[in-house]
Amino acid sequence: MKNLILATSALALTAGLAFAEDAKTIRMGTEGAYPPYNFINDAGEVDGFEREVGDELCKRAELTCEWVTNEWDSIIPNLTSGNYDTIIAGMSITDERDEVIDFTQNYIPPAQSAYVALSADADLTGGVIAAQASTIQAGYVAESGATLLEFATYDETVAAVRNGEADAVFADKDALAPAVEESGGEMVFAGEDVQLGGGVGMGLRESDGELKAKFDAAITSMKADGTLNAALKKWFGEDAVVYE
The missing domain is CATH 3.40.190.10 (Periplasmic binding protein-like II)
Structure with a gap:
């Protein structure tokens, strides 16, 4: 988590x-x-x-x-x-x-961490990935080759994807699931889950x-x-x- x-x-x-x-x-x-x-x-x-x-x-x-x-x-x-x-x-x-x-x-x-994006084929390794600051999700992104974009709160990371600042957000899958469900298809899980x-x-x-x-x-x-x-x-x- x-x-x-x-x-x-x-x-x-x-x-x-x-x-x-x-x-x-x-x-x-x-x-x-x-x-x-x-x-x-x-x-x-x-x-x-x-x-x-x-x-x-x-x-x-x-x-x-x-x-x-x-x-x-x-x-x-x-x-x-x-x-x-x-x-x-x-x-x-x-x-x-x-x-x-x-x-x-x-x-x-x-449990699993996951990526959520506006498209299932978002660039997760070379793109811009949002994560909450001071999390090991942020640390994982920083070491993945992607560009890490950190925010103070989880809500800001999801908003960054919606407004085009980030290609995806990486966070706990359990936290991301409601955002995906409530988006009405706007946001989707992308890539493979990661256990951290x-x-x-x-x-x-x-x-x-x-x-x-x-x-x-x-x-x-x-x-x-x-x-x-x-x-x-x-x-x-x-x-x-x-x-x-």
Whole structure:
């Protein structure tokens, strides 16, 4: 899923306080701009797959969730500085991130990234490809030979294709599918899907091992009783990649 490439490991020094056993209220940090993973609904509240899963995880861990939104490009620095306690924002588990923060086990299996364009024969190797900044999709495009055009938000990457700034957008296939469906044939998938990352996990400060253990246990229970697979199918469709 969405993947942040860290330019430095200096953020490993954190100003946040470690999770204490008696702490009951956990601030869940998300972007709020990446449907269906997370978004802001008409009532102004965080919604989506990760809101549903995050609330259930907190319930099983006997914790109270408070939801906090943060722009994607600073979502890790604001975790390490203590502005919230977790990242639950479509963040793929990568070696680069794992040098700075810790991760739970994944709550979304490794999935596919894809290209979307106005034509199925768009130039994906020599053309201009839009991607959200600070993602490994952007890193992949930069190494592919194509010209990378980065934007701060996912919506801007899709708009760049529609207005002719980019030949295609490269992002999580699950995020792109609604845009393709809602375009009425204007936008189509192009080229081959690409698997990136190790699935999506919750990000935590490295000092918060007790909190990680609580959420790992809750994720394990959701996998075991089928609750997590049901949520994946609800938000990503019956063909969603699920746990065996």
